[in-house]
Amino acid sequence: MALDKKHALLAAVDRSNAGGRSDRPPYAGVDAAHHPTGVYRWPGDLELDHSVDACRGNLAASKETGASGCRRILEELIALTCPARAEELSMQMVKRFGSLGEALAAQPLDRLAVMGASSHIERSFVCLQMAIDHILRGRIADKCVLSNEEAVIEYLRATMAFAPVEQMRVLFLNAANHLLVDEVMASGTVSSVHIYPREVLKRCLDVGATAILLVHNHPSGRPAPSKADKTMTTQIAEAARWFGIAVHDHLIVAREGWVSFRRAGYL
Known part of the structure; x- marks a missing residue:
């Protein structure tokens, strides 16, 4: 068609x-x-x-x-x-x-x-x-992810917002903030997902990423971050700093909207 x-x-x-x-x-x-x-x-x-x-x-x-x-x-x-x-x-x-x-x-x-x-x-x-x-993924390929927020959000909502369980996705970026790898690194339950900082950093080193964008979904439909979400983000950001890897943001996408940790002051 x-x-x-x-x-x-x-x-x-x-x-x-x-x-x-x-x-x-x-x-x-x-x-x-x-x-x-x-x-x-x-x-x-x-x-x-x-x-x-x-x-x-x-x-x-x-x-x-x-x-x-x-x-x-x-x-x-x-x-x-x-x-x-x-x-x-x-x-x-x-x-x-x-x-x-x-x-x-x-x-x-x-x-x-x-x-x-x-x-x-x-x-x-x-x-x-x-x-x-x-x-939607074609709209962010070979482009600076940070300057194409609209396209990134559309892509992430299309792929994750309606998933029945929580998923932790990581967008691995190069020095120009172009997408190197887009990977779902963990799947959880209807209300939680967890990933260890060492797993994210190991993958960064494998693909040569100098920055990352964390993303996960909330099947409940509401994008408000939980205490566990904030703690996990802080742990990954602190560990990444030792390797010179920037955590640009953590986005939560859901049916009712999306939240940026950076804008909300959590990161």
């Missing part, structure tokens, strides 16, 4: 992802001047060429939000390979996962349990997630 501004499978992702979020600003707690725009702000910024029956309507122009918006987009996606069951399965997906974002971030086996082991439908979900990741 060619990329174009005609279809809505990727449009309205932010509008529909958060279930009953309605018109609430997507980056709660962050100054309005820093709100990123794009696929994770308002609809119409990233869409796919429309090849499904025209009678389904243009979701990019739709004003539906919350669960109904998620259901319509899921129905479009499922209809690509299983039109006969698209409406039924889209309703089951929203009932099981709650939103489009959580459905995309779910484990394949969990999705298959809803869809009845239909590998064709699952392939559509995998391809859509890969397309989103590829497009």
Whole structure:
């Protein structure tokens, strides 16, 4: 499928992802001047060429939000390979996962349990997630990460904000703050994740990184840092200083927004 501004499978992702979020600003707690725009702000910024029956309507122009918006987009996606069951399965997906974002971030086996082991439908979900990741990651490749905050936040929210468990991700940067390696270094539970400073620093030395950007998600939907988050960040930053490695920031991404430790004064 060619990329174009005609279809809505990727449009309205932010509008529909958060279930009953309605018109609430997507980056709660962050100054309005820093709100990123794009696929994770308002609809119409990233869409796919429309090849499904025209009678389904243009979701990019739709004003539906919350669960109904998620259901319509899921129905479009499922209809690509299983039109006969698209409406039924889209309703089951929203009932099981709650939103489009959580459905995309779910484990394949969990999705298959809803869809009845239909590998064709699952392939559509995998391809859509890969397309989103590829497009958004391309916006930060070979560029200074620190000067492309909007693109970085969009990429991180797309890959982590709706994950069912906490993940600790590290962006390893060179002297020009270009991305060397993007790696999920630890996965935890629905409410916690931990990584040892020595593991991060060893990986820095392996890839030749001179700076890092720490990132983790909060499946609860709220990006407010915990005491454990602050302690872990301080430990990594202090250990990194001995090796001349800069910890530029620690970002928490979630359905309801994101938080920068640097801006909040925690780092």
